[in-house]
Amino acid sequence: MLTGRNFQNLILWRPRIGEAFTICSTDERFFRARVTRLGSDTAEVFVFEGFNAQLESHLKIMLLQALPQKERMELIIQKTTELGVSSIVPFKSERSISLEQRDAVQKKSHKWSEIALKAAKQSRRATMPEIHPCCSFNEAVRMASSSDFKILLWENEKTALLKESIRRLKYSEACSVTIVVGPEGGFEDEEVEEAQKAGFLIVSLGQRILRTETASIVMVGLIQYELGDMGNTV
Structure with missing residues (x-):
């Protein structure tokens, strides 16, 4: 479940139900997830892949x-x-x-x-x-x-x-x-x-x-x- 700031960050990507995207957790771990439900101020996502390395450049x-x-x-x-x-x-x-x-x-x-x-x-x-x-x-x-x-x-x-x-x-x-x-x-x-x-x-x-x-x-x-x-x- 994504709420608050995490939800606002998701909205910037203009997601659609079923669409896959990359998310970053608060401890800077990266995942691939799919939107399963999208409300006015909350969203549910299904995480199907995790990464051990950074996906964004440190530079x-x-x-x-x-x-x-x-x-x-x-x-x-x-x-x-x-x-x-x-x-x-x-x-x-x-x-x-x-x-x-x-x-x-x-x-x-x-x-x-x-x-x-x-x-x-x-x-x-x-x-x-x-x-x-x-x-x-x-x-x-x-x-x-x-x-x-x-x-x-x-x-x-x-x-x-x-x-x-x-x-x-x-x-x-x-x-x-x-x-x-x-x-x-x-x-x-x-x-x-x-x-x-x-x-x-x-x-x-x-x-x-x-x-x-x-x-x-x-x-x-x-x-x-x-x-x-x-x-x-x-």
Whole structure:
């Protein structure tokens, strides 16, 4: 029987009778369960599988994503949710479109939370990432102030490579990482300088120039594999 806060957490998943989902107990054990009854303030579930390992990464990954064109934001939300991102912050940079411009062509921003929900269910996550409202570049940077490690991808960076940065990070005790990915056309020099002042490490992925959605998905996957739970045994 789920009541109170546990019931409210269940409702966030928009469950249906007979649907299976992942739950986390108060002592951080993970189970697969099926909804057998759903009331207005209580629910009954049948637990059919338990896990000995953590199903959520100990590493909290925040993705600051410049608004891309077309349906690329939806793809980024879907795939990075599957990879275990903790929160996603869309922002307007100098070279990106605004949310108003994007929604004028395809109004889909109101579906972002629904996309994250479906991706979290599909990948059997126990938590959903928080999708923040769209904000400015400076506001997004400030949201990462408490992050242990902060990275901004910039194609014009010639000396600091991601591989070396991750290698150093593996010997630290970082519990949270923030990744900033720019729009089509990249960042303005002034934006990179602002990020540096805020403590971001400016790195390059190498010689190839990736699409913004590719860079976001690759970065979250790499960080999760090297520092998080990807590849761990369940």
